[in-house]
Amino acid sequence: MLFNSLDFLIFFPVVTLIYFLIPHKIRYIWLLICSYYFYMCWNAAYALLLFTSTAITYASGLAIQAAGKHEENDPERLKSKGFVAISFILNLTILIFFKYTGFIIDNLNLLFGRFGMELVIPKFDILLPVGISFYIFQALSYTVDAYRGDVKVERNFLKYAVFVSFFPQLVAGPIERSSRLLNQFNDRHKFDYDRVCKGLMMMVWGFFQKMVIADRVAVFVNQIFNYYNYYSGLEIFIGMLFFAVQIYCDFAGYSNIALGAAQVMGFDLMQNFTQPYLARSVAEFWKRWHISLTSWFRDYLYIPLGGNRKGKWIKYRNIMIIFLTSGLWHGASWTYVIWGGLNGAFQIVGAQTLNLRKRIKKAAGIREESWSYKMLATVITFLLVDFTWIFFRADNIEAAFSLIRQMFSGFRPWILIDGSLYAMGLSFIDFWIGMIAIAVLLAVDILHSRNIHIREWIVKQNLWFRWGIYLLAVYSILIFGYYGPNFDATQFIYFQF
Template sequence: MLFNSIEFSIFLPIVFILYWFVTKRNLSLQNSLIVIASYIFYGWWDWRFLSLIIFSTLIDYTIGLQLKREENQLKRKILLWTSIIVNLGFLGVFKYYNFFLDSFYDVIPGLQVVLGFNTLDIILPVGISFYTFQTLSYTIDVYKRKLEPTKDFIAFSAFVSFFPQLVAGPIERATNLLPQFYKKRTFNYNKAVDGMRQILWGLFKKIVIADNCAEFANQIFNNSSDMNGSSLALGALFFTFQIYGDFSGYSDIAIGTSRLFGFNLMQNFAFPYFSRDIAEFWRRWHISLSTWFRDYLYIPLGGSRGGTLMKVRNTFIIFIVSGFWHGANWTFIVWGALNAIFFLPLLLTKKNRNNLEIVAQNKYIPTLKELFLMLGTFGLTVFAWIFFRAENIGHAFNYISKILSKSFFETPKFFGMRNALITIILIGIFVIIEWLGREQKFAIENIGFKLNKPLRHITYYAIIIAIFWFAGKEQQFIYFQF
């Protein structure tokens, strides 16, 4: 079920009414309702894949209880690795089996005759990478004794399947989200209004920015051989804002929806395109995934504690694995490696923690140095996104080589130039609003405090009108495929 669909606009009010008016006096009933609603939400896409979520829930719930009772360290490790292998095994079969098989056959063509294995004709379950990492965080934290395992199966099921963030995050830690299912929740009007405000901004990002950018990014990338360099450069920019509007828009809607039900999810984006270096970008982009890899992979590998070779190794591992998490294609691996290359100079010169504060804090305009650093970082990001979006490595290199050719100085030419110009203007307005709201958790968070009631309502209605007036052709959320 899509957040920007008619079905969800009917589904959400029904669940909200049942949650606060029918089950409000019983915490167990509230949690049960969340589980049922979450299964309906996910099963709306394909009910058959509910079995994966249910099985993963049963496995990790059982292993969590066993880890609590077991004192033998070897047996505890066996339990932990059982959870890891089962969860990553599902992910491997559905997401990576065909990739590895095709890669082996490409390297050794005769291997197919010897092995006799064929690729699988299967659909990738929506959000499998997200809920797999979420359940793994529970088992790992229980193993490390950072979290007490729960005996409440309904609460645990609700944690695993919580519908607002089930299919595209944020990837919540069990230490943050699971305890919220144990506590009695009362309706908070201010929190609900703030949630609706964040949902509204998320819908604007998705429907006005991402969906309009997608139309031109798809056209240009899919027909790149017929485009000149300036058109391809615009295509890369359109995709840059498409993926940000799409993914951060989803996160805003997920976080806002959670607040309607009394839950607090972690911030997943913190205005990453205003970053002054790649290290800052990765502290602000897809925060839930970046911190997951930091805590469960990078630090256990030794982090930055070892010598130069260990730092280089760990950096490449974390970024390449992050790239591979996004999809079974060499383009994602190259995208991850590129970001590692961008990041390494900062790490080796110990400048990766230089820009921890918000850029131009308490100021309207950045300094020339800050502007230069932001533009440079943004340029590197746009360059890397070309590999992320390309069909294959060859496509990416051809795309880049054309941008670097003399045709870059020609006038852009592609279908729908007038609408593209309108989209560019909308992007400009969007960037200004984001810049003005960069010190908040989302760009329009403080409208309720800074504007009086008439101006506040005018702003809301303006955003709603813009959503309907400038809506792009409906596109599936990009991260559903991951």
């Protein structure tokens, strides 16, 4: 069930209304039923995988608790480590089988072929369960938190199950921690008008990002990336810029709808984006983008590998491991691995050249606190990140490099004035609606970066003004939302991960 579908616009109010009407002690059961129904709307059979991951990590928590707390070198401590290992092995086996089997087979076939061997492994299709990477990582974090003693082991299986399957963030995050979300199912959430208004406003903003911006610019992006051989220079560059906007608005739009829906019911989910394209370095960008995943890798992989505690080169190694793994987490393709590797490499180069750049800026009299310097740093960071998105979006490595070659050839600036720009999927009107919407997005992000929160300001206004804003926002989405040629709700990009 897509957030931007009519089904969800019926499902969510019904779920919320009943949630507030029924007794507190059975609300988590209602949420569990609704969450599994929500997930089964894609493929009912794959709810078994969700249940299996839930059961494995739930059992691992009980086993770790039963083993008790012991000193690090105590043999009994090995039992707890063993339960953690079993939980990871079983869950990652499920993830690898359903997400990476085809990738592994393709690469084995390629490897055997290079050695002149005739061994061919038959390829078979496996339908990727939606959101599998998200809920498995969320479940695994519980196992580690239970082992570390960061969270009290949950003995109520149904309550733990709703933590893993909570429908607002089930299929595309944010990837919540048990220490943040699990206990919230014990809280008594009362209907609060101001909180509900803020939650609905966040949902409306998410719908605006998805339907008005992301789905609109996607038409231009698909035209460029699918038929890149017919374009060059400026066309591909604009397509690259638009994809940066598309993936941000698509993913942040989903996250905002999820956060808003949870807030309406009284739940507090973690922020997944904080104006990432206003970052002034690639390292800062990754502190602002998909925060729940980057913090997951930091806490459960980077720090256990030694983090930055064992010297500069170990730190750089760990950064590359994190980002190569992140690339592979996103998809079973070498393009994602290259994308992750580039983001890691940019950070290492940035760290290695930091002192040199400081000396150059000092010698040149460049003031880092100046607006012009901050703007330049932001633009350079955006272009570096945007360049890596080529590999994220391209169908394969060959297409990615072809796009790059095409982008640096045949520069034709007259497309901006001769009307040919409007023959790439978007009409003149649709193109400029998209540009105006992007300007609104940028303005909102700048305001938020200056700690000016529009939702907080709106709820302080008079009733007639507030409802005027609400109706204007809803009508803007209904009128300017891009619904496609058949008025079909489009899937969110991160559902495939």
